Amino acid sequence: MKAIRESYARMLGRSRETVGRHAVRKLAVASMFIVTFLTPAASYAAVDVVRAKLLASKNACLGCHAVSMKLVGPSYKEVAAKYKGTEPAKLADSIKAGGSGKWGQLEMPPQPNLSDADAKLLAEWVLNGSPDK
Numbered sequence: 673m674k675a676i677r678e679s680y681a682r683m684l685g686r687s688r689e690t691v692g693r694h695a696v697r698k699l700a701v702a703s704m705f706i707v708t709f710l711t712p713a714a715s716y717a718a719v720d721v722v723r724a725k726l727l728a729s730k731n732a733c734l735g736c737h738a739v740s741m742k743l744v745g746p747s748y749k750e751v752a753a754k755y756k757g758t759e760p761a762k763l764a765d766s767i768k769a770g771g772s773g774k775w776g777q778l779e780m781p782p783q784p785n786l787s788d789a790d791a792k793l794l795a796e797w798v799l800n801g802s803p804d805k
């Protein structure tokens with residue numbers, strides 16, 4: 673109890689300047705917290721989910737892929753797990769090229785009508801775990 677009272681007295685006795693510096697340090701810690709814990713959420717927000725989902729249904733991706741279940745092609749969750757940390761541009765290339773043999777014998781048709789930007793957006797969406805919104 674005495675210790676608490678003493679530290680309280682010390683706190684109250686601090687000059688304005690120290691308190692100010694203390695507040696700055698607190699702010700620095702708080703922003704570190706934000707960077708550490710909120711950045712993944714921010715990167716989800718950076719993917720235009722609405723457009724990604726629209727592209728996926730417009731280009732018949734969802735006829736062969738589901739988010740959490742294998743259909744003709746692997747589920748997007750499996751793809752995200754396998755390529756964790758991969759550059760979206762690299763996965764975008766393999767979306768455009770199609771192919772077979774990586775997941776089984778079935779073939780994914782090439783996607784010549786998909787622009788590079790759209791393929792990249794789809795790749796980002798998949799790599800981010802195919803968020804629904």
Ligand code: HEC
Pocket residue numbers: 728731732733734735736737744745746751763766767771772773774775776777778779780781783786794795798
């Ligand atoms: C006709 C069915 C079909 C369609 C349509 C289709 N896919 Fe696929 N997809 C597959 C199959 C099958 C594989 C597995 C190919 C393999 O084993 O290499 C695959 C693989 C993938 C992969 C993993 C590629 C890799 O390098 O491992 C991604 C990502 C993917 N598809 C995304 C898409 C997107 C996005 C679309 C729409 C633009 C799409 N697919 C349309 C059947 C399809």
